[in-house]
Amino acid sequence: MTTRSPLRIEPTTPPDESPPMRPSDPLPALPPPKPDPATVPDPVISARSLCVWYGSSMALKNVDIDIPRHKITALIGPSGCGKSTLLRCFNRMNDLIPGARMEGTIKFEGIELADPSIDAVALRRRVGMVFQKPNPFPKSIYQNVAWGARINGYKGDMDELVEKSLRRAALWEEVRGKLHKSGLDLSGGQQQRLCIARTLAVEPEIILMDEPCSALDPIATAKVEDLMDELKEDYTIVIVTHNMQQARRTSDMTACLMLDEAAVQGGHRTGVIAEFSPTEKLFTNPSDPRTEAYITGRIG
Amino acid sequence: MSVVESDNYEPERRARRLAGPLFGAACLLATLTGVVVLSVVLGAVAAAALGHGSQHPWYAIGPNAWKLGRFLVSLTQKFSEDAGFRAGVYGSLWLLALTVLFAVPTGVGAAVFLEEFTPPGRLRRAIQMNIANLAGVPSIVYGILGLALFVRAFGFESFALGRSLWAGALTLALLVLPVIVLATQEALRSVPSSLRHAALALGASRWETVRDHVLPMAVPGILTGTILAVSRAIGETAPVLMVGAAGSIDWIPNGPGDRYTALPVEIYNYAKEPGVEFQSVAAGGILLLLVILLTMNSIAIVIRNKYRVPTR
Ligand SMILES: Nc1ncnc2c1ncn2[C@@H]1O[C@H](COP(=O)(O)OP(=O)(O)OP(=O)(O)O)[C@@H](O)[C@H]1O
Ligand SMILES: [Mg+2]
Numbered sequence: 001m002t003t004r005s006p007l008r009i010e011p012t013t014p015p016d017e018s019p020p021m022r023p024s025d026p027l028p029a030l031p032p033p034k035p036d037p038a039t040v041p042d043p044v045i046s047a048r049s050l051c052v053w054y055g056s057s058m059a060l061k062n063v064d065i066d067i068p069r070h071k072i073t074a075l076i077g078p079s080g081c082g083k084s085t086l087l088r089c090f091n092r093m094n095d096l097i098p099g100a101r102m103e104g105t106i107k108f109e110g111i112e113l114a115d116p117s118i119d120a121v122a123l124r125r126r127v128g129m130v131f132q133k134p135n136p137f138p139k140s141i142y143q144n145v146a147w148g149a150r151i152n153g154y155k156g157d158m159d160e161l162v163e164k165s166l167r168r169a170a171l172w173e174e175v176r177g178k179l180h181k182s183g184l185d186l187s188g189g190q191q192q193r194l195c196i197a198r199t200l201a202v203e204p205e206i207i208l209m210d211e212p213c214s215a216l217d218p219i220a221t222a223k224v225e226d227l228m229d230e231l232k233e234d235y236t237i238v239i240v241t242h243n244m245q246q247a248r249r250t251s252d253m254t255a256c257l258m259l260d261e262a263a264v265q266g267g268h269r270t271g272v273i274a275e276f277s278p279t280e281k282l283f284t285n286p287s288d289p290r291t292e293a294y295i296t297g298r299i300g
Numbered sequence: 301m302s303v304v305e306s307d308n309y310e311p312e313r314r315a316r317r318l319a320g321p322l323f324g325a326a327c328l329l330a331t332l333t334g335v336v337v338l339s340v341v342l343g344a345v346a347a348a349a350l351g352h353g354s355q356h357p358w359y360a361i362g363p364n365a366w367k368l369g370r371f372l373v374s375l376t377q378k379f380s381e382d383a384g385f386r387a388g389v390y391g392s393l394w395l396l397a398l399t400v401l402f403a404v405p406t407g408v409g410a411a412v413f414l415e416e417f418t419p420p421g422r423l424r425r426a427i428q429m430n431i432a433n434l435a436g437v438p439s440i441v442y443g444i445l446g447l448a449l450f451v452r453a454f455g456f457e458s459f460a461l462g463r464s465l466w467a468g469a470l471t472l473a474l475l476v477l478p479v480i481v482l483a484t485q486e487a488l489r490s491v492p493s494s495l496r497h498a499a500l501a502l503g504a505s506r507w508e509t510v511r512d513h514v515l516p517m518a519v520p521g522i523l524t525g526t527i528l529a530v531s532r533a534i535g536e537t538a539p540v541l542m543v544g545a546a547g548s549i550d551w552i553p554n555g556p557g558d559r560y561t562a563l564p565v566e567i568y569n570y571a572k573e574p575g576v577e578f579q580s581v582a583a584g585g586i587l588l589l590l591v592i593l594l595t596m597n598s599i600a601i602v603i604r605n606k607y608r609v610p611t612r
Contacts, residue, residue: 091501093497093500093501096496096497096500098419098420098421121500121503121504121505122503123503124500124501124502124503125502125503126503128501128502129501131494131497131498131501133494135492135494135495135497135498136498137495137498137499137513138495138517147499147502147512148499148502148503148504151502151503151504151505151508151512152502152503195498198498198502199501199502202502202503
């Protein structure tokens with residue numbers, strides 16, 4: 001990251017600091033300080049004042065984040081601060097949780113994701129997801145990769161797509177001879193790469209990864225990380241991780257989420273974005289004291 | 301190796317050590333009750349069937365074995381020598397097939413709707429409670445319902461099905477429906493949600509997810525529940541009597557619109573006969589029914605093992 005200061009967000013600023021404009025007011029001399037459209041040039045996802053509730057408890061408050069195109073964005077923060085929740089907003093997987101609802105705006109290529117009436121099924125092909133626990137289908141390796149493409153109406157050569165996806169997921173060499181064996185016969189790390197291959201086969205624009213390496217050993221982790229590095233040429237990746245080194249190694253931008261102090265006082269657990277900066281800056285020179293405390297291991 | 305004694309704990313508690321084996325013995329006794337009673341009943345039935353009254357002991361199968369075969373072939377029951385169950389066996393198999401045809405698609409469909417498409421809430425709870433209650437309604441009540449609804453169509457002659465196989469099968473289908481719904485729901489619930497999430501995250505619709513992943517994985521559970529429910533229904537006497545299975549007919553139904561009789565109904569009729577010979581005939585019918593039911597249960601087990609999806 002070359003330009004530092006324009007990329008910085010100050011999310012700790014309360015959003016309603018500037019009084020609302022009334023029509024009778026003269027034109028203000030300065031544009032409102034937030035949101036700053038120049039934060040990330042050409043973001044692929046852009047969330048503003050995003051709040052998420054589970055039933056009556058607020059899980060995320062006033063999240064502003066821009067996901068840069070063809071980069072890796074890491075989400076870090078202590079357990080329960082809403083990283084997975086934020087990730088699931090991007091492909092509307094929160095719809096599957098009864099009682100979950102969101103407010104605010106999330107724009108993805110001109111689509112308003114917070115609009116309840118959008119077609120979540122169509123969206124999820126474009127915004128793929130890899131889960132924390134490898135969850136291949138109890139079917140053959142071939143079927144695991146081909147199924148998503150088939151139901152989405154893939155018209156090309158399926159064998160070719162399966163091979164291409166498995167190659168991209170760095171799994172082809174290990175499974176080429178046993179494509180018709182069960183996907184559950186693979187090791188955990190292989191299964192996770194199979195899940196990545198399955199996601200790549202539907203050619204999404206964004207890949208959301210929720211702690212994809214937490215069940216893997218360091219060798220498999222390294223493979224997945226190499227893979228992410230290669231994939232970012234063509235894809236935008238958002239990864240949740242508890243591993244600071246991993247965030248630092250792999251990502252271009254990092255968002256550090258924290259529990260809102262005021263909410264904790266009131267007995268709630270509500271997450272806010274403490275800092276969203278280029279990874280290098282966040283880890284070497286964090287501007288938020290909570291972020292600094294978290295990455296140096298003093299809290300969380 | 302001696303354990304250091306601590307004052308905080310009682311030194312030794314023999315009662316505690318005895319409790320385990322005592323409880324185990326009690327459970328064994330409970331198990332034996334079922335097994336022993338069942339064996340005695342089966343033995344008595346077999347004795348009655350094969351022993352021809354009290355002339356021969358029940359284990360003297362040899363001279364009586366041919367009678368078992370004749371149960372299947374003879375239609376008329378005027379003389380015990382010719383008494384048979386062919387019409388009942390055919391009727392019961394017809395009932396079985398038609399009941400499965402009506403009850404399985406409806407029951408599985410209802411369960412899929414409730415589990416996969418209805419958000420948890422008041423509506424789902426209300427339907428759920430209804431179904432659970434329906435499963436406990438006595439079978440004779442379904443018989444009365446079937447009589448009014450299917451046999452007579454509340455007096456609308458043109459819709460009445462009469463005492464046909466249709467009416468009998470629809471009544472039995474109603475009887476097993478709640479059980480099938482509950483068994484299917486249970487099977488669907490045991491499919492891990494991570495599988496659904498995996499499919500949905502690829503851009504699959506709910507229907508595609510259910511069709512290709514959830515239902516195949518639930519098949520063993522659905523089949524087991526269904527076969528057990530249906531074999532229960534095939535043994536039912538009261539509702540079939542109610543909707544008009546004939547006590548004694550000497551023809552075999554050729555189609556679902558025909559009149560019929562069912563195996564349990566025939567057994568009941570033979571058992572009512574005063575002649576001593578008919579008692580062994582009735583017992584033979586029970587053996588026949590048991591063979592059919594046990595065959596169905598074994599099929600359930602085989603299918604379940606065959607379809608078992610590896611989950612590792
Ligand atoms: N399905 C749910 N129903 C109700 N509340 C939920 C649900 N999922 C998450 N929450 C709540 O939302 C908050 C954020 O949860 P989330 O899973 O997003 O945290 P996280 O940052 O991913 O944590 P972790 O690092 O442990 O995975 C938590 O307080 C949690 O209790
Ligand atoms: Mg999480």
